[in-house]
Each structure stands twice: as structure tokens, then as C-alpha cells.
Amino acid sequence: MVRFENVSKVYADGTKAVESLNLQVERGELVCLIGPSGCGKTTTLKMVNRLCEPTSGTIQVGGQDVMQVDPVQLRRGIGYVIQQIGLFPHMTIAQNIELVPKLLGWDTPKRASRVDELLPLVGLDPDTFRNRYPRELSGGQQQRVGVLRALAAEPNLILMDEPFGALDPITREALQDELKRLQGKLKKTILFVTHDMDEALRLADRIVVMKEGKPHQIATPDELLRNPKDEFVAQFVGRDRLTDAPELLTxxxxxxxxxxxxxxxxxxxxxxxxxxxxxxxxxxxxxxxxxxxxxxxxxxxxxxxxxxxxxxxxxxxxxxxxxxxxxxxxxxxxxxxxxxxxxxxxxxxxxxxxxxxxxxxxxxxxxxxxxxxxxxxxxxxxx
Ligand SMILES: Nc1ncnc2c1ncn2[C@@H]1O[C@H](COP(=O)(O)OP(=O)(O)OP(=O)(O)O)[C@@H](O)[C@H]1O
Ligand SMILES: [Mg+2]
Incomplete structure (x- = not known):
């Protein structure tokens, strides 16, 4: 579904954000990118929907080189939750959620019913929230709406950049479950950036541990727990592994x-x-x-x-x-x-x-x- 071949990104000021990334994400797979701040996770996501362009290498989505596709067209088919929520302030919650469905030409009743179907998924009452503006919501509530906006048109590929970062643990778990269900049932392909190893272990089919712009270890959660490649990975995994796998402790x-x-x-x-x-x-x-x-x-x-x-x-x-x-x-x-x-x-x-x-x-x-x-x-x- 997504294929990175020798992808590198050097920003104008010379920062090497991503270096020789090779990664193939299969249809229906949920892959988590995890790594220290600044290791290139956001940059990797943004290259998929061309919010930023690779300096070298190619990225294919569904077999097509993204550089050959019209970026607007490309983005309509890809759900995206950005790291800082990014709701449009002058649009109501409903308008924010139905943005892509509208661009895709869904009629008004279908869009409205989709909004009313989605809001309760994240614990927001449609009657209360549908006509509010983002500034009238808490940060966590805005973040939940940001997630819904990415799911609204049921895109086959979803890019999520620390989407649950600002949520309380209960809402976060509910959304993780919802995401897992959606992915399993509808075979969505998801590239998911997180700082939280617990979240990665819980959600991912595979985890890419990134270090200084390069994939350092790519493994299933189980492999990562059992065979961290080196001290860097072990440290990343180590302090959290007790939560997920106390049965592995002796x-x-x-x-x-x-x-x-x-x-x-x-x-x-x-x-x-x-x-x-x-x-x-x-x-x-x-x-x-x-x-x-x-x-x-x-x-x-x-x-x-x-x-x-x-x-x-x-x-x-x-x-x-x-x-x-x-x-x-x-x-x-x-x-x-x-x-x-x-x-x-x-x-x-x-x-x-x-x-x-x-x-x-x-x-x-x-x-x-x-x-x-x-x-x-x-x-x-x-x-
Ligand atoms: N527009 C830009 N111009 C120059 N350098 C940039 C730009 N955007 C990001 N960078 C640099 O590229 C590197 C990777 O940034 P990126 O945002 O991909 O990291 P990240 O892994 O998402 O970090 P975080 O976990 O803090 O969100 C960093 O060193 C960052 O400072
Ligand atoms: Mg980031």
C-alpha cells in the first residue's frame, strides 16, 4: 500500500531529517513510527501526502509514485491527523468533520448522518458539539475531532501524527480500540506516529524504531520485546515493557x-x-x-x-x-x-x-x- 524506496529528506537549511528510508507497508497493516523527538517521524508522514517532498528516492501509494499524482487528489484519498490538531477555526465541528466527504461530493444528509455517527464514537454528544467552533472545545476534545475528521471519508490510507497525545488515558484507550477495530474490519492501512511505546505495542502490527532519520529496527511488537537490537532500542522498549508484558519478566x-x-x-x-x-x-x-x-x-x-x-x-x-x-x-x-x-x-x-x-x-x-x-x-x- 505504501512503499518507501531509499527515501531521504534534506531541508533547505541542510538538516537531514530522513535518510535512506526503505519500508513497505502492506494493505491493512498498522505500522507505528516511534523514536526520539526530531528523528524524522513527522517528515516521513508528510512526504506520503506531499506536504513535503523527498529530496531523493520514491514513495508509492497504491502502486503510484506520489510525485506523479496531483497533490490535491492524493490528499483526498488519505486521512491525516496532524500533530497539532489543526481544526479550521472558522468552521464548526460538523463542518470540520465533513470537510473531505464534501470535497468528495457526498450529499448533505449523508454527511450529516456521518457526523452524528462519528461524534459519539469519541464520547462527544452530537447535539451539544456539532455546531460549536473549535475554540469552544477543550484541547482533548479538539484532538478527538481531529481524529474523526481523518476517518470521516473512510480513506484506505490514514496518516496519524501523535493523534492521541493530549487525551486522558481512558479516552485514549477507547480511541485506540476504535482505531484497531476499524483497521481490522475495514482493512485500513495506517501509518501512526507515537512517542508512547505502550501505544505502539498495543496498536502496531509492526513498529519502526527510528533514530536520527533512519529506521533503526523494524519488528513486530513481540520481536521488539524479545529481541531489541541494541541498547538504544532496549531503552526505548525497556521501561514500558513491564506494563505490557509482565509475563515476560522473570x-x-x-x-x-x-x-x-x-x-x-x-x-x-x-x-x-x-x-x-x-x-x-x-x-x-x-x-x-x-x-x-x-x-x-x-x-x-x-x-x-x-x-x-x-x-x-x-x-x-x-x-x-x-x-x-x-x-x-x-x-x-x-x-x-x-x-x-x-x-x-x-x-x-x-x-x-x-x-x-x-x-x-x-x-x-x-x-x-x-x-x-x-x-x-x-x-x-x-x-
Ligand atoms: N521545515 C523544516 N526546515 C528545516 N528543518 C526542519 C523542518 N521541519 C523539520 N525539520 C527538522 O527535521 C528534523 C526532523 O523533524 P520531524 O518534525 O520530522 O521530527 P519528529 O520525529 O516528528 O519529532 P517530534 O517527535 O518532536 O515531533 C528535526 O531536526 C527538525 O528540526
Ligand atoms: Mg513530529
């Missing part, structure tokens, strides 16, 4: 690495002192080779504190354990189903490697929700 990645341990021959007073000092309510009992022997909890010690017993007398042997390579999902499922407060992580030789706690879960979730650092630190060893 226990060893989130466990507490140095849980507090105790020697089986220690007395109870000593064990309690360690707990108090390290602020934990249980200790993992290990032998000299770090093999896990059992668990002893503050509660059990409390009940026997006047006795002369040792840790080994009180410990629970053979506690449930999990391997470091197991998935985080499995660990939490076991913890919840068996009402475990913690789950020691033990390798095949029985050596203690770490500990999963409910705090580890909080870490995973907070990392997913606030990838930039809201995460609670795992600390040194709370059990």
Missing part, C-alpha cells in the same frame, strides 16, 4: 537479591535481634553453603521466646520455593493462591538466590505505572 529480575538469613544454630534472642535490626518479620534459615533449610517467623519466635530452643528447632522446613527463571506471573499466582507472604527463590542445587515478597509485586506495578521512578525500592532484604 523472578530473578524483580526478587530481593539479598534476603536476611540466619544460621540454624542461632538462639532465638539472636534471631529476634537480627529481625529488629533489619526490620523484617521472618528469616530464611540457610546452611554454610547458602542452601535453604527453612523459614522462621517472628510470630513463632514470640510464642517461644523464653525457651532455650534454637532456630533449627522452630523453623518450618521445606517451605514452598520458586526458581529464579520462573515468570513473575507464576510467582504471584502461587503467592496469592496459597496465601504466601513470601516465596524464597532457590536454584536447582537448593541454594538461596533471593526472595519474592508482596513488595516485589508493588515494585512491578509501580514500575509499570510510573516507569520513570515512582517505583518503591526493593531495599536490602525485608521479608
Amino acid at each position: 523472578v530473578s529480575e524483580v526478587m530481593i537479591k539479598r534476603p536476611v538469613t540466619v544460621d540454624p544454630n542461632h538462639g532465638l534472642a539472636e534471631a529476634i535481634a537480627t529481625m529488629r535490626q533489619r526490620r523484617v518479620n521472618a528469616l530464611l534459615v540457610t546452611d554454610v553453603d547458602d542452601r535453604l533449610l527453612g523459614i522462621v517467623t517472628a510470630q513463632e519466635i514470640e510464642r517461644n521466646r523464653r525457651s532455650l530452643l534454637t532456630v533449627s528447632d522452630l523453623m518450618r522446613s521445606n517451605p514452598p520455593v520458586i526458581h529464579p527463571g520462573a515468570s513473575v506471573k507464576e510467582a504471584f499466582e502461587r503467592m496469592f493462591l496459597d496465601h504466601l507472604e513470601f516465596l524464597p527463590v532457590v536454584d536447582h542445587q537448593g541454594v538461596l538466590k533471593g526472595l519474592m515478597t508482596h513488595t516485589s509485586l508493588v515494585d512491578v506495578l509501580s514500575h509499570a505505572l510510573w516507569p520513570d521512578g515512582g517505583a518503591v525500592s526493593s531495599g536490602g532484604g525485608a521479608a
Whole structure:
């Protein structure tokens, strides 16, 4: 449907915005372009509908070289949502949405019914909004209308430049779903620019990670999650992947690495002192080779504190354990189903490697929700 062959764009001032782009987008495919600010995403989109022209190389849409097609004609067949909304201020919401259908010669009733059909899709009541002007809408509402305008005439190719950037998460998800549905059902081809890896992973059939004007890695979301080409891609993917694929995380990645341990021959007073000092309510009992022997909890010690017993007398042997390579999902499922407060992580030789706690879960979730650092630190060893 869209084919870039060796496409480069050098702006008049010498800025190399896009360099040797080769990309084939199939009919019905949704391809996301993602990359740092200034890497050439908007420029790439604009070359497709000739809002800017490539310096070299060719772009074909539906088998036709765009440079051979009348630009006005070309644009009528391509939906476009620009990065800054771009509604016409002197036109009402309805007039904005029916712009292309009108150019295509749809009659008035058909256009009006299309407007009334589209507005509710993005949670805007037609009676309230159809006759308002863009300045009478919030930024997010304007953005939603911008998306509708691109969809109105049901073009086969849609270019979207960060269309959902200013929306609240709920509206954004509703629109993502709507877009996915439309694309799947009507076989629309969509080139979608985003900054948001979550959005790309959710929507894309393929993701193009761009760096300095060049496609750096082109892959399906799954490939990208599993095999980021290098550190640049890994960083781009990494901080968000927890949100979309916590099942891909392993226990060893989130466990507490140095849980507090105790020697089986220690007395109870000593064990309690360690707990108090390290602020934990249980200790993992290990032998000299770090093999896990059992668990002893503050509660059990409390009940026997006047006795002369040792840790080994009180410990629970053979506690449930999990391997470091197991998935985080499995660990939490076991913890919840068996009402475990913690789950020691033990390798095949029985050596203690770490500990999963409910705090580890909080870490995973907070990392997913606030990838930039809201995460609670795992600390040194709370059990
Ligand atoms: N008209 C122009 N003249 C000169 N340089 C331009 C022009 N438009 C864009 N550029 C430059 O080309 C490069 C790519 O810009 P582009 O808008 O394609 O980036 P982008 O990936 O869409 O960035 P963002 O994520 O910030 O929207 C940037 O360095 C930009 O400054
Ligand atoms: Mg841009």
C-alpha cells in the first residue's frame, strides 16, 4: 500500500531529517513510527501526502509514485491527523468533520448522518458539539475531532501524527480500540506516529524504531520485546515493557537479591535481634553453603521466646520455593493462591538466590505505572 524506496529528506537549511528510508507497508497493516523527538517521524508522514517532498528516492501509494499524482487528489484519498490538531477555526465541528466527504461530493444528509455517527464514537454528544467552533472545545476534545475528521471519508490510507497525545488515558484507550477495530474490519492501512511505546505495542502490527532519520529496527511488537537490537532500542522498549508484558519478566529480575538469613544454630534472642535490626518479620534459615533449610517467623519466635530452643528447632522446613527463571506471573499466582507472604527463590542445587515478597509485586506495578521512578525500592532484604 505504501512503499518507501531509499527515501531521504534534506531541508533547505541542510538538516537531514530522513535518510535512506526503505519500508513497505502492506494493505491493512498498522505500522507505528516511534523514536526520539526530531528523528524524522513527522517528515516521513508528510512526504506520503506531499506536504513535503523527498529530496531523493520514491514513495508509492497504491502502486503510484506520489510525485506523479496531483497533490490535491492524493490528499483526498488519505486521512491525516496532524500533530497539532489543526481544526479550521472558522468552521464548526460538523463542518470540520465533513470537510473531505464534501470535497468528495457526498450529499448533505449523508454527511450529516456521518457526523452524528462519528461524534459519539469519541464520547462527544452530537447535539451539544456539532455546531460549536473549535475554540469552544477543550484541547482533548479538539484532538478527538481531529481524529474523526481523518476517518470521516473512510480513506484506505490514514496518516496519524501523535493523534492521541493530549487525551486522558481512558479516552485514549477507547480511541485506540476504535482505531484497531476499524483497521481490522475495514482493512485500513495506517501509518501512526507515537512517542508512547505502550501505544505502539498495543496498536502496531509492526513498529519502526527510528533514530536520527533512519529506521533503526523494524519488528513486530513481540520481536521488539524479545529481541531489541541494541541498547538504544532496549531503552526505548525497556521501561514500558513491564506494563505490557509482565509475563515476560522473570523472578530473578524483580526478587530481593539479598534476603536476611540466619544460621540454624542461632538462639532465638539472636534471631529476634537480627529481625529488629533489619526490620523484617521472618528469616530464611540457610546452611554454610547458602542452601535453604527453612523459614522462621517472628510470630513463632514470640510464642517461644523464653525457651532455650534454637532456630533449627522452630523453623518450618521445606517451605514452598520458586526458581529464579520462573515468570513473575507464576510467582504471584502461587503467592496469592496459597496465601504466601513470601516465596524464597532457590536454584536447582537448593541454594538461596533471593526472595519474592508482596513488595516485589508493588515494585512491578509501580514500575509499570510510573516507569520513570515512582517505583518503591526493593531495599536490602525485608521479608
Ligand atoms: N521545515 C523544516 N526546515 C528545516 N528543518 C526542519 C523542518 N521541519 C523539520 N525539520 C527538522 O527535521 C528534523 C526532523 O523533524 P520531524 O518534525 O520530522 O521530527 P519528529 O520525529 O516528528 O519529532 P517530534 O517527535 O518532536 O515531533 C528535526 O531536526 C527538525 O528540526
Ligand atoms: Mg513530529
